[in-house]
Amino acid sequence: MGHARGGGFVARETTGLRLGLYARVSTQEQQTLALQRDAMTADAAQRGGAIVLAIEEVSSGAHERRQREVLMQAARRRTIDAIVVWRLDRWGRSLADLIGTLQELQRLGVGFISLSEALDLTTPVGRAMAGLLAIFAEFEREILRERVKAGIAQARRRGTRHGRPPIVGHYVEAVQRLAAAGLSKSAIAKRVGISRASVRRCLEVAMLLLS
Secondary structure (H helix, E strand, O other), rough: OOEOOOOOOOOOOOOOOEEEEEEEEEEOOOHHHHHHHHHHHHHHHHHOEEEEEEEEEEEEEOOOOOOHHHHHHHHHOOOOOOEEEOOOHHHHHOOHHHHHHHHHHHHHHEEEOOOOOOOOOHHHHHHHHHHHHHHHHHHHHHHHHHHHHHHHHHHHHOOOOOOOHHHHHHHHHHHHHHHHHOOOOOHHHHHHEEEOHHHHHHHHHHHHHHO
């Protein structure tokens, strides 16, 4: 099998699923890359699947998933039937991001398999588990909304100015679009010309607007 950091291609005749593998490590934990790769390769062999695309990503930030978009593009082109990861936190930047990508894959008819959690969205049981994850994501959004409301109420009591910062209101749409494309907060800040903190506030506002 051949694979490459940032993207790899393997052609192999098989009657099983066409699989895309995604391994991610931080710069401090690169020793686990081989562990992820071996586990996913063994699982693919057990399933009798063909590894069509293997992505290995080393990133310096917890929320960076730049190469992940390569797999999402392959899913949208339907050149893969399922995506395999070692653990859910390798794939999702947050619970909302995880649910968003899983829902898109379901709409595309592309499966998702996480080995550590035994989550397999190619099965009816796995799809039911994804529904539970969506409930938890909504719970997370509700907590965020309540915190925002509580913060505004407290600001009013203190006579402090409240409301959406002007810079956030101006850049929410652009920041949301770049984040959906897989750019990190640092990359978005450089592209748009605002601070990383402002990018984070824009994403929080976008989450509230979408909920």
